[in-house]
Amino acid sequence: MNILLRIVADKRQEVDLRKSLIPVSQLERSVLFNRNTLSLALSLRSSAIGIIAEHKRRSPSKNIINQNFTVCEVAKGYENAGASGLSVLTDAKYFGGSLDDLIVARACCNLPILRKEFIIDTYQITEAKAHGADAILLIAAILTPKEIQHFSTFAKQLGLDVLLEIHNAQELDKSLLPSIDIIGVNNRDLNTFTVSLETSKTLSSLIPEEFVKISESGISSIDAVKTLQPFGYKGFLIGEHFMKTDNAGQSAKAFINQLKK
Numbered sequence: 001m002n003i004l005l006r007i008v009a010d011k012r013q014e015v016d017l018r019k020s021l022i023p024v025s026q027l028e029r030s031v032l033f034n035r036n037t038l039s040l041a042l043s044l045r046s047s048a049i050g051i052i053a054e055h056k057r058r059s060p061s062k063n064i065i066n067q068n069f070t071v072c073e074v075a076k077g078y079e080n081a082g083a084s085g086l087s088v089l090t091d092a093k094y095f096g097g098s099l100d101d102l103i104v105a106r107a108c109c110n111l112p113i114l115r116k117e118f119i120i121d122t123y124q125i126t127e128a129k130a131h132g133a134d135a136i137l138l139i140a141a142i143l144t145p146k147e148i149q150h151f152s153t154f155a156k157q158l159g160l161d162v163l164l165e166i167h168n169a170q171e172l173d174k175s176l177l178p179s180i181d182i183i184g185v186n187n188r189d190l191n192t193f194t195v196s197l198e199t200s201k202t203l204s205s206l207i208p209e210e211f212v213k214i215s216e217s218g219i220s221s222i223d224a225v226k227t228l229q230p231f232g233y234k235g236f237l238i239g240e241h242f243m244k245t246d247n248a249g250q251s252a253k254a255f256i257n258q259l260k261k
């Protein structure tokens with residue numbers, strides 16, 4: 001079984017267990033669920049350099065990246081660096097994240113926060129809001145067009161922005177809905193883990209103007225960002241390049257300052 005299918009199969013079990021432990025009605029009563037959200041799309045649109053900086057302890061492709069930071073220091077560091085958004089991985093088994101990370105991140109910064117998760121059920125969208133997220137990720141490779149439609153409209157009703165991630169033209173075809181705010185081209189193939197910025201270059205012209213376009217994964221230089229900007233990318237999702245250093249916030253700050261020049 002390929003890795004993506006394995007993650008999704010594990011996720012199904014995890015979500016079923018979570019649902020049996022905490023009912024939706026309880027999530028909906030939480031303080032965080034009943035707050036006003038921030039718009040990640042708006043933040044990207046209004047910024048000249050839209051960096052979405054990610055908190056990522058480990059990944060299936062790299063194993064351990066960094067376990068030495070607290071989520072709070074990373075969130076504060078990224079905010080201080082001038083990031084336009086914060087991405088927090090909440091998958092535990094493959095990425096070492098948790099919903100607690102999301103709560104801590106929310107308490108520590110005022111950036112729009114993306115719940116980085118393999119979403120296969122509306123329950124996880126309610127959970128995202130109840131733990132402080134402002135936006136959710138939908139991965140076209142693991143969803144049917146019907147699910148993309150259903151999950152994205154559900155998220156919009158909760159006031160969350162929707163980032164739809166694609167890796168090829170077929171995935172884009174099933175994703176062009178008004179309930180999607182941001183389209184992210186993943187430069188990393190989630191089956192093979194190979195990274196190529198060419199993916200962002202090739203797919204850029206196929207993405208209609210009304211969506212905020214971002215490029216995700218494997219971005220590790222100023223050059224990479226500058227190369228992709230002329231293709232219409234307004235945002236860049238960067239994790240490992242910042243997290244592998246001994247000060248993620250400082251690393252993001254130096255990166256963003258360089259881009260401003």
Ligand SMILES: O=P(O)(O)OC[C@@H](O)[C@@H](O)c1c[nH]c2ccccc12
Nearest residue numbers: 186216217218219237238239240241
């Ligand atoms: O650490 P990187 O190479 O900068 O990548 C960040 C982000 O794009 C990546 O973590 C990611 C993109 N799409 C995903 C889907 C699930 C989990 C993780 C991801």
